[in-house]
Amino acid sequence: xxxxxxxxxxxxxxxxxxxxxxxxxxxxxxxxxxxxxxxxxxxxxxxxxxxxxxxxxxxxxxxxxxxxxxxxxxxxxxxxxxxxxxxxxxxxxxxxxxxxxxxxxxxxxxxxxxxxxxxxxxxxxxxxxxxxxxxxxxxxxxxxxxxxxxxxxxxxxxxxxxxxxxxxxxxxxxxxxxxxxxxxxxxxxxxxxxxxxxxxxxxxxxxxxxxxxxxxxxxxxxxxxxxxxxxxxxxxxxxxxxxxxxxxxxxxxxxxxxxxxxxxxxxxxxxxxxxxxxx
Amino acid sequence: xxxxxxxxxxxxxxxxxxxxxxxxxxxxxxxxxxxxxxxxxxxxxxxxxxxxxxxxxxxxxxxxxxxxxxxxxxxxxxxxxxxxxxxxxxxxxxxxxxxxxxxxxxxxxxxxxxxxxxxxxxxxxxxxxxxxxxxxxxxxxxxxxxxxxxxxxxxxxxxxxxxxxxxxxxxxxxxxxxxxxxxxxxxxxxxxxxxxxxxxxxxxxxxxxxxxxxxxxxxxxxxxxxxxxxxxxxxxxxxxxxxxxxxxxxxxxxxxxxxxxxxxxxxxxxxxxxxxxxxxxxxxxxxxxxxxxxxxxxxxxxxx
Numbered sequence: 001x002x003x004x005x006x007x008x009x010x011x012x013x014x015x016x017x018x019x020x021x022x023x024x025x026x027x028x029x030x031x032x033x034x035x036x037x038x039x040x041x042x043x044x045x046x047x048x049x050x051x052x053x054x055x056x057x058x059x060x061x062x063x064x065x066x067x068x069x070x071x072x073x074x075x076x077x078x079x080x081x082x083x084x085x086x087x088x089x090x091x092x093x094x095x096x097x098x099x100x101x102x103x104x105x106x107x108x109x110x111x112x113x114x115x116x117x118x119x120x121x122x123x124x125x126x127x128x129x130x131x132x133x134x135x136x137x138x139x140x141x142x143x144x145x146x147x148x149x150x151x152x153x154x155x156x157x158x159x160x161x162x163x164x165x166x167x168x169x170x171x172x173x174x175x176x177x178x179x180x181x182x183x184x185x186x187x188x189x190x191x192x193x194x195x196x197x198x199x200x201x202x203x204x205x206x207x208x209x210x211x212x213x214x215x216x217x218x219x220x221x222x223x224x225x226x227x228x229x230x231x232x233x234x235x236x237x238x239x240x241x242x243x244x245x246x247x248x249x250x251x252x253x254x255x256x257x258x259x260x261x262x263x264x265x266x267x268x269x270x271x272x273x274x275x276x277x278x279x
Numbered sequence: 280x281x282x283x284x285x286x287x288x289x290x291x292x293x294x295x296x297x298x299x300x301x302x303x304x305x306x307x308x309x310x311x312x313x314x315x316x317x318x319x320x321x322x323x324x325x326x327x328x329x330x331x332x333x334x335x336x337x338x339x340x341x342x343x344x345x346x347x348x349x350x351x352x353x354x355x356x357x358x359x360x361x362x363x364x365x366x367x368x369x370x371x372x373x374x375x376x377x378x379x380x381x382x383x384x385x386x387x388x389x390x391x392x393x394x395x396x397x398x399x400x401x402x403x404x405x406x407x408x409x410x411x412x413x414x415x416x417x418x419x420x421x422x423x424x425x426x427x428x429x430x431x432x433x434x435x436x437x438x439x440x441x442x443x444x445x446x447x448x449x450x451x452x453x454x455x456x457x458x459x460x461x462x463x464x465x466x467x468x469x470x471x472x473x474x475x476x477x478x479x480x481x482x483x484x485x486x487x488x489x490x491x492x493x494x495x496x497x498x499x500x501x502x503x504x505x506x507x508x509x510x511x512x513x514x515x516x517x518x519x520x521x522x523x524x525x526x527x528x529x530x531x532x533x534x535x536x537x538x539x540x541x542x543x544x545x546x547x548x549x550x551x552x553x554x555x556x557x558x559x560x561x562x563x564x565x566x567x568x569x570x571x572x573x574x575x576x577x578x579x580x581x582x583x
Contacts, residue, residue: 011379014373015379017369018389021389026388028404028407031414044413091299094295095293099293104289120560120564123509125307125556126556127307127314127553129307130549131314132303147303150303151299154296187292211396214398214516215511215532218515247406251402254396258394266390270383273457
């Protein structure tokens with residue numbers, strides 16, 4: 001009796017602490033999103049009230065849609081994110097396969113060389129990256145961002161993928177070899193499908209930092225036609241700073257796609273984080 | 280005996296990754312360090328050795344900003360270590376309780392700020408803390424603490440700490456998830472053995488679980504260190520490239536950006552910018568080395 005009561009109290013305290021922190025985590029997001037659907041006066045009069053029939057307004061979204069080219073920014077962000085993920089996964093898986101499957105001279109050294117980039121941030125080399133992109137004529141091209149993000153994502157991708165590829169059964173690959181499959185076919189048809197969960201983990205880990213990055217778009221692709229959503233909304237908000245409806249609507253429009261992506265991929269992300277892929 | 284044939288598929292598998300990584304990451308990194316040893320004098324790139332570093336550390340025009348940014352950066356890191364990581368670990372400890380209901384729901388909700396971009400986080404908090412909108416003062420008023428309110432982001436003495444706490448709010452999900460992952464792999468038998476010896480509840484966490492997850496805490500610390508000494512976005516979004524008020528929120532990232540890219544009327548100076556990047560590289564390398572050689576090798580790893 002006494003024991004169950006104590007357990008009940010502990011559970012209550014645990015839920016209390018978690019609910020309190022969840023409120024802290026979600027409150028700012030909640031305030032921004034509800035106020036973006038309200039008219040200007042209501043934003044100031046009752047900032048914590050939900051929009052009702054009287055205060056509901058889409059004026060902020062109308063301003064954003066008519067003034068900023070958000071569909072274009074969104075498209076640019078999509079191209080950069082999907083393009084970078086494609087190259088990180090393809091090149092990363094190829095290199096991870098070579099490092100985990102074949103024995104050759106310099107294998108360990110090469111693995112170490114690639115792993116160095118896990119801890120050293122690529123931003124340190126920005127001055128020379130900009131110089132190189134200027135020389136290559138890639139400034140204000142989405143390719144510049146795709147190249148940078150691919151280079152930045154490869155070290156961890158190779159590290160995680162080669163761990164998983166070591167677990168693929170050698171018998172399976174040898175059976176393929178006896179059947180006369182080429183090394184390329186073994187990689188594509190036998191190994192890649194088996195490491196799909198690890199590929200998903202790598203993709204989800206890289207997706208968020210690439211989508212949210214502000215540093216490289218600011219430096220490498222500041223022109224209007226190649227702005228990413230993050231840079232585009234930063235500049236838009238900076239210009240409309242006194243137009244509260246527009247600012248709140250722009251923030252909501254930046255939040256909502258990320259929340260949708262998170263709703264789709266959160267399982268994968270949390271499984272990836274908790275499976276020890278980063279240990 | 281024939282010579283072994285060259286297995287062409289190995290270089291073909293390796294080439295794209297090695298090429299992109301070397302060309303876009305490793306080469307620019309070393310090239311930046313090389314550029315730090317040059318200076319532009321009358322449109323000519325001249326080798327000046329370590330003079331840029333001497334200017335950066337000792338010339339009053341530069342050194343004041345540099346040491347200010349470095350000190351601010353350490354304070355930024357310290358707040359993360361003292362606030363973000365303990366709270367994250369505590370949340371993970373609660374979440375990993377075996378009979379807790381709705382754990383997945385809490386976990387997903389608390390992780391949401393981590394997936395938002397700095398632009399959203401920076402502006403959202405700017406609005407919430409703004410004296411014009413008044414959400415923060417009126418909420419403090421509701422609990423009778425209005426006298427505590429100040430325009431935190433606008434005051435030199437509070438701005439950096441406020442931004443650090445906003446960053447803590449954003450990234451608390453990372454230590455929480457990593458610690459949670461470590462805690463759920465602790466075998467039930469170990470905890471039960473402790474229970475038989477009378478170690479339960481909170482003391483079980485301190486005496487049994489915490490020592491077992493020390494390696495994870497080491498990883499969290501080094502990730503925090505590298506992330507903080509490489510930070511830029513939040514400060515830039517909230518306070519601009521000048522990291523106001525009066526450079527009180529300037530950290531190495533914003534200082535480097537201003538220097539090499541230029542702002543307003545000041546022209547960019549790639550060579551001084553490279554020197555700052557070199558200093559950042561040295562600091563990060565030092566941190567990572569301390570972690571790898573001093574902490575990780577001494578930490579006892581328990582075979583679970």
